[in-house]
Amino acid sequence: MSADFAIDKDAGEPCRNLTDDYRCGIHTKLRPSGFQGCTxxxxxxxxxxxxxxxxxxxxxxxxxxxxxxxxxxxxxxxxxxxxxxxxxxxxxxxxxxxxxxxxxxxxxxxxxxxxxxxxxxxxxxxxxxxxxxxxxxxxxxxxxRAGARGKKKDRRGADLFGAKLKGADLNKANLRGAYLIAADLRDADLRGADLIGADLRDADLGGADLTDAFFLTQSQLNAAKGNPTTKIPAPLTRPSHWL
Structure with missing residues (x-):
């Protein structure tokens, strides 16, 4: 058992929450049931x-x-x-x-x-x-990202675990594969940033602007924290667990 899954099971073993019609029996309450990893x-x-x-x-x-x-x-x-x-x-x-x-x-x-x-x-x-x-x-x-300037804009693969980046100017930044686990990105400017493969687990995106950020997936957003003022790219949806 881990922090992201409430039960242990072997690879290839069906989850006990799998129903006869191949749906998840606790889909609407995964997080409170201890299955954050599934979300x-x-x-x-x-x-x-x-x-x-x-x-x-x-x-x-x-x-x-x-x-x-x-x-x-x-x-x-x-x-x-x-x-x-x-x-x-x-x-x-x-x-x-x-x-x-x-x-x-x-x-x-x-x-x-x-x-x-x-x-x-x-x-x-x-x-x-x-x-x-x-x-x-x-x-x-x-x-x-044409026109991006400065070394701070190239953070490809950077270890930013828990980094204090509140209000940071990351406009058009290269954050490909960056480790942003638990980073404080509140009110950060992430417009036009490349976020492919960036690890956003527990990153605080409260008030951050991700308008036109690209290669960002729904699962990355689901892994992060946010609030009603967080701006996200149009195709994605605001995670239900965000305040």
Whole structure:
């Protein structure tokens, strides 16, 4: 048992809260029930792709022999769907228009990989595909953050655990993969910041402005703290646990 999950279970063992129709029996009260980890996980649609397309709607309950392969497939498919998520967002960003053709081609290529047979997906060199897509996402980031100045704007992979960044000017900052766990980002200016892979667990975003921040996912917001004055990008929703 951990701080994020109220129970222990082995990998591949169904959660005791899984209902007969494959829904979560405590979905509306996950946090108060001690399952905070579930509220910050996102498979980016990979689970649905596997169950409905890869296996054509066949259930691991009805066909137990498929269970292990399905479970092994999920982390691989999730990575592919995560790439599709970022590519889809990049294609909507006006400054990235010069890259639109390359981004669209990469999107089609990754989508084709998700339609392969299970054994073929498991044999993929996902790291190589991630690297190729990441090169495009880096170029997208450079176009989005054009005009950013100062060393403090490049905090890629920085260890900012618990950092005191209240009111910080992080406009158009590169925060890719930054460790912002429990950081004080109240009233910080995060407009146009690249937040791909940034760890925002328990970061305080109260009053922060994340307008036009990009490559930010719902799960990252769900992991953070915020309040009614926190400004978030239009496609995302305000987490229910924010005050």
């Amino acid at each position: 910050v996980y996102d498979c980016f649609g990979a689970g649905q792709k596997i169950s409905q397309q890869t296996y054509g709607g066949r259930s691991w309950r009805d066909e137990p022999g498929t269970a292990k392969q399905m479970f092994d497939l999920l982390p691989v498919m999730r990575q592919l769907h995560e790439l599709l998520w970022y590519l889809a967002e990049a294609l909507t960003l006006p400054p990235a228009k010069p890259l639109q053709q390359d981004l669209a081609a990469a999107q089609s290529s990754i989508e084709a990989l998700t339609r392969l047979k299970p054994d073929e997906v498991l044999d993929l060199d996902v790291a190589a595909h991630r690297q190729r897509v990441n090169e495009l996402l880096l170029k997208t980031s450079e176009l989005m």
